[in-house]
Amino acid sequence: MTIVASGRTVTSGGCGRRLRLPHQPMLRHLVLALGGALMLFAVTSAVGPYTDYQIGQIGIDAVAIAGLTLLTGTSGQISLGQGAFIMVGAYGAGMLFVHTKLPIVLALSLGVLVSAAAGVLIGLPASRLRGPYLAGMTLALAIGLPAIPVEFASVFGGEQGLTVTPPVPPTGVDPQRWLTWIVLVAVLVMLVLLGNLVRSRFGRAFRAVRDDEVAAAISGISVGRTRMVAFAVSAAAAGLAGGLLGLSTGGVIPDAFSVGLSISLLAGMVLGGTGSILGAWWGAIIIVYAPQWSTTVSSGLGLRQGQSSNLALLFYGLVLIVVILVAPDGIQGRLVRLWELVARRMRGPGAGAGDGGTGSETRAGGGGSADLETEDQETREAAT
């Protein structure tokens, strides 16, 4: 029995089933997103404003990392410049927030479009580059682009940047909590879209080009255009992150978009699990909370302020190295393996690997997510 988008059940036999395969992933993503939204609503309502703010930051980082993971994981193009696209979106939406009275949704969407356009522009030359040359170009982007708002200070506010007045919340709602809800809704929407994209023929094209360019070209896929689309989509996600960042922190300053941002996003992506949207959430949690945890540890050890931030960095660097050496598929990868192990045990001996499919579908927490990854899962889904 299969539930189809319209709610009708489909019976077998007769003239054959109407599978409506393309709709199924979207429904599943929507359900997951809704579940995640409810959970997040509950959590944010229960905690204080500062934690709400942090949850918002996690959401922002998650959508940025999700875009990056699509570019680097699914499409195989290593990018050290995600921060630059975040900046484009931040200034794009930010300028609209400051100079116009457009509703938030519109301003954010336009910021996304501007960022996507930047993605196309950069994607054009970048799609011809491979490996270290692509890394070099994106790195240069991450460093060079933040110079623009400083150089054109009259337009962009220079080093001070832009100041964004936060929207007025409905009565009785804490302003920080309201902002966080806005952020999370926007993030979940984008993640659902990203998840659907990955399941679509675009996602298959991304993977095909990543795995074997020549084979992909022979099967009629335009390699250059596919890679460029990946850049555009990734930039769009980053653009949303930027717009939301400006909104939630009340300002847009060039300093926030340094190379360090791009590198931490990359690290978060790898730690959480490259190629996985759920992994993006793990990575975001790590990025937001790691500095805090290390500060706690080092003040527990009685170190000075300067030493403690260095200790945090040391810890961060060691984690990066150790995780790659020990668990290169990141947190999400390990969880998936653990789950499949447990699922296989629970079904008892004699259960084939195919049963792992149902298990890997049910994910707790974090909305809008289905794994972007393995072909295995794809064939399992095609079979259901």
Added chain:
Amino acid sequence: MQRFVDLTLNGVTNGMIYAVVALALVLIWRSTGVLNFAQGAMAMFTTYIAATLIEHHASYWLAIAVAMGAGAGIGAVAERVIVRRVETGPALNPVIVALGLLVVLEALAGIIWGGSLRSFPAYFSQLGVMVGHSRLAFSYFDLYVVVSIALVLAGLVVLFRFTSLGLRMRASAFAPDVARMLGIRVGRMFTLGWALAGVVGALAGALVAPQLLLSPNYMDAIFIYGFTAAVVGGLQSPLGAVVGGLALGLTLAYVGGYLGSTLEALGALAVLMVVLMARPRGIFTRVGERRV
């Protein structure tokens, strides 16, 4: 006219620094196929070691020698312990590992030596040389920079072209499996490549420190420019590294001098994009080479 000459001289001196960083990157790329993002941080660390020795009254040259030795050590250990495990497998992994190494080194430097700026001696006069009545933007120290880097370059060329060791290293880089079947200890050649890069980096770090002052992050920008130079020149080619470095140094000097220093980074970005659009694998990479 004077300004142009000054900027050119500046560009050449800086360009040589970028060239030597690029050279270290090319060394590691050619010998192990990994892009060493921690190259600048390694150089920073060894320079701190040299600075500590100098503060304890060691001679400049002894300190430099020790720094180079430390560079060899750090490079060798990094390759053997960490990078060796990720040399095969997805290309993203060595990048992250190298970034991790970078962060660890910078954090350690901060913990051991503190974050405040330190000075580093230049040993030679940094005052511009007098030509006739005017003072050039080129000092004896700058001459020392250019000469020492040229010597390093020459040494590397001799090593790779004319020695058996260099031949073994090249073979290990081009075709490690074949090299093994010729009795070459390929693993050792990889470690040696990283050790050499560490030595070269140590020199770069010591040459840059007098002007920029020592801090855990002081090599970051230099590394970026060196990286850009290596990419522009094509990661396969030591000659490309030098040409790329000089070209970049000159471009940045002119951009910074005539258009303002905030635009320097954008200038580097523009150079990079222009070159890569015309030659996606760098200027000097011959298309069809095995390791791309």
Added chain:
Amino acid sequence: MPGLAVTGLSVDYGHVAALVDVSFEAEPGAITAVLGANGAGKTTLLRALTGLVRSRSGSVRWRDTELTGRSVEEVVRCGVAHVPEGRGVIEELTVEENLRLGSLWRRRRNRRGFDEVFELFPVLEERRSRHASTLSGGERQALAIARALMARPEALLLDEPSLGLAPIVTGQFMRRLASLSREEGLTVVLVEQNARSALSIASTAVVLNLGRVVVVDRAEVVAADVQLRHHYLGF
């Protein structure tokens, strides 16, 4: 002095048994031919001897040293040279550099001089400064063999050396190989598709079929066994 002693060697490629319980001895100063149809496991045997593939079980003793479990470099440094089927010429280096590379692990005084290998393969002398990428297939084969000889190996494993060589050159080479083996006490293991020419210079023949040894005997005996030849060797 003992040569190469292979006992009970078994190799698996995944679930497929490529070699099963192979045993034979290769004497020094003589040529041992390894024969059989395509897919019989001849190449796998050589690769297992050098350590390019791991054996599941069995032992390979070379002059009282156990070779199984050692890395490829170590096996080669024990004096065992392997000229693989794909030849493995390094294209980015010149002919001369390729040759020199072959000799490097040996101490200088024990290396073979260039003139000796040039005598064997004059075409290499003509091309000595050219990049190996410019060589034809047959020239690359010559280079690969010459390179292996540069370190004066004590054991030489050759995988189809005649492939790509002109018949005249093959004949010359085979004769030179036989005399080299006698003069220098080389232990030669020769894998050949062309069983007839191999048998003419070999002293021992090992015939493989589907990974197993069919017969190990003196070369004349195998050559005289018409049924065997028809069945497994194609002539």
